Amino acid sequence: MSTWTSCKDAAKTVAEGLERELPFHRRVALKFHLLICSACRRYRRQVVGIHRLVRRHVNESSQSVVELDLATRQRFIEKLRQASVTIDAGTPAAGTPVIPPDGGSSHR
Amino acid sequence: MNDGVASIRCDPATWVDAHGAALLAYTLMRVRDRQTAEDLVQETFLAALQAANFRGDAMERTWLTGILRNKICDHFRRLARERTQPGGDDVDVVVDGGFAKVMEHWIKEPGRWVVDDEALIANREFWEIFHECLRGLPSRQAAAFVLRMMEDVAAEKVCQDLNISDTNLWVILHRARFRLRTCLEQHWFTP
Ligand SMILES: [Zn+2]
Numbered sequence: 202m203s204t205w206t207s208c209k210d211a212a213k214t215v216a217e218g219l220e221r222e223l224p225f226h227r228r229v230a231l232k233f234h235l236l237i238c239s240a241c242r243r244y245r246r247q248v249v250g251i252h253r254l255v256r257r258h259v260n261e262s263s264q265s266v267v268e269l270d271l272a273t274r275q276r277f278i279e280k281l282r283q284a285s286v287t288i289d290a291g292t293p294a295a296g297t298p299v300i301p302p303d304g305g306s307s308h309r
Numbered sequence: 310m311n312d313g314v315a316s317i318r319c320d321p322a323t324w325v326d327a328h329g330a331a332l333l334a335y336t337l338m339r340v341r342d343r344q345t346a347e348d349l350v351q352e353t354f355l356a357a358l359q360a361a362n363f364r365g366d367a368m369e370r371t372w373l374t375g376i377l378r379n380k381i382c383d384h385f386r387r388l389a390r391e392r393t394q395p396g397g398d399d400v401d402v403v404v405d406g407g408f409a410k411v412m413e414h415w416i417k418e419p420g421r422w423v424v425d426d427e428a429l430i431a432n433r434e435f436w437e438i439f440h441e442c443l444r445g446l447p448s449r450q451a452a453a454f455v456l457r458m459m460e461d462v463a464a465e466k467v468c469q470d471l472n473i474s475d476t477n478l479w480v481i482l483h484r485a486r487f488r489l490r491t492c493l494e495q496h497w498f499t500p
Binding site: 207208212220240241244247253255256257259267268273274276282284285 | 321322324325326329330331333334337338347350351354355358359405407408412413414415418419420421422423424426429430436439457458459461464478479480482483486487489490493494
């Protein structure tokens with residue numbers, strides 16, 4: 202392989218480098234290309250920047266909380282109530298719940 | 310049945326109030342469609358209710374999030390299977406069309422902007438646009454990007470799930486990153 206790399210190749214190499222350790226000749230080819238191409242230098246900085254930002258976003262947003270509006274809350278609770286009645290009536294099967302024979306007496 | 314299970318059965322409201330908002334927030338970070346997000350959280354609660362090993366302790370949130378993650382991954386696997394690209398994975402008009410036929414130079418060079426982490430990380434409008442861009446990706450690209458980048462699923466696993474080779478995965482992720490960058494440039498960085 203020659204050391205000449207097109208911008209199209211360079212863009213692909215930049216992305217692939219975020220996924221795995223690149224073979225030596227590709228790293229060198231990319232380095233050479235970036236030395237002479239400011240467009241691809243910007244591309245790399247931006248793509249790597251977005252990559253880093255998304256990783257941070259995912260980690261930090263696990264602590265964030267959205268407002269649970271009353272209607273949604275009610276829907277969740279309703280479904281869970283229905284389901285727990287079904288389960289209490291004695292249907293251990295995780296797949297399709299069976300209609301309870303007497304509406305699940307013990308808990309309600 | 311242990312006490313933990315019984316107490317939840319008695320009052321699902323406690324459970325929803327304790328975890329509903331957090332789980333929904335988690336899901337909305339990955340799935341921008343509100344209805345889908347609610348459905349996934351709902352399914353998570355139901356699956357949790359049916360699981361026999363529920364403990365009802367401080368690990369509850371972690372455990373629920375684990376179930377939710379599986380649901381989200383299933384969702385993207387389904388998407389990737391259902392909606393395959395017309396013309397297959399051979400070409401991506403946006404990515405391949407971004408370079409000149411001869412010499413393969415940029416047709417439109419990347420603009421002069423930088424990613425400022427501190428300014429963007431808590432910027433709601435920016436993430437709105439990001440998710441808008443994510444939603445605009447072809448479904449396989451979106452699936453690969455979310456599973457690999459956001460859910461941190463191992464590459465081999467993503468390949469299995471989407472039924473592709475690792476070389477294919479690199480190409481798909483490259484296209485996803487290319488399109489996301491272009492979309493963010495157009496709608497956020499240099500509108
Ligand atoms: Zn270049």
